[in-house]
Amino acid sequence: MAKATVYNAQGQPVGEMELNPTLFSRTAKVSVLHRVVVAELAHQRQGTHSTLTRGEVRGGGRKPWRQKHTGRARQGSIRAPQWRHGGIVHGPKPRDYNPLVNKKERRQAFAAALTDKAESGALRIVEELNFPEIKTKHALQFLTQLGANDGRVLVLLDQPNETVYKSFRNLPNVLVRIAPAFALHELIPARHVIATKAALQKLEEVWAK
Numbered sequence: 001m002a003k004a005t006v007y008n009a010q011g012q013p014v015g016e017m018e019l020n021p022t023l024f025s026r027t028a029k030v031s032v033l034h035r036v037v038v039a040e041l042a043h044q045r046q047g048t049h050s051t052l053t054r055g056e057v058r059g060g061g062r063k064p065w066r067q068k069h070t071g072r073a074r075q076g077s078i079r080a081p082q083w084r085h086g087g088i089v090h091g092p093k094p095r096d097y098n099p100l101v102n103k104k105e106r107r108q109a110f111a112a113a114l115t116d117k118a119e120s121g122a123l124r125i126v127e128e129l130n131f132p133e134i135k136t137k138h139a140l141q142f143l144t145q146l147g148a149n150d151g152r153v154l155v156l157l158d159q160p161n162e163t164v165y166k167s168f169r170n171l172p173n174v175l176v177r178i179a180p181a182f183a184l185h186e187l188i189p190a191r192h193v194i195a196t197k198a199a200l201q202k203l204e205e206v207w208a209k
Contacts, residue, residue: 011145028112054087151191158198
């Protein structure tokens with residue numbers, strides 16, 4: 001069974017923790033990871049874009065001029081697509097961009113990504129995470145002591161903590177999320193993943209099935 005070092009709030013190792021093999025010994029095809037990430041990014045789109053067709057634009061019910069003997073091209077409506085202020089042909093309409101990804105694939109993708117972070121040494125587990133006051137300096141010192149101040153960092157908490165969130169807020173490469181409410185496209189590019197023991201337990205409850 002894989003093990004991971006547990007750190008205290010000062011970034012000092014205090015012991016080891018056995019990782020759940022159901023969650024931290026999984027693999028997945030790149031295509032599965034890609035499908036889940038694409039679904040997450042598509043889910044962020046509102047899909048409320050809309051244009052008016054010639055039947056929806058106001059006006060244009062009367063023929064602008066008679067059919068023949070004017071010397072001009074025949075026209076049936078001033079709202080035809082070739083007219084200024086006319087309707088739009090094949091324009092965007094409201095639609096749902098959310099592709100369906102089944103739970104098994106999503107669970108497999110998250111477990112595989114977490115397994116990769118654990119095997120590469122990018123996963124760091126802390127007993128609990130809290131700062132005495134809201135200070136970016138405290139957050140930066142914590143990351144430095146953990147050796148996690150050289151790239152993107154994903155911090156996973158088990159419950160909202162305003163002090164921790166606001167301390168990390170001013171660091172551009174740090175994301176703070178409440179487990180398990182984080183996205184795969186946030187986990188994969190993270191160079192370091194810092195999770196509290198309680199957050200890890202929540203992940204096991206959701207993904208270790």
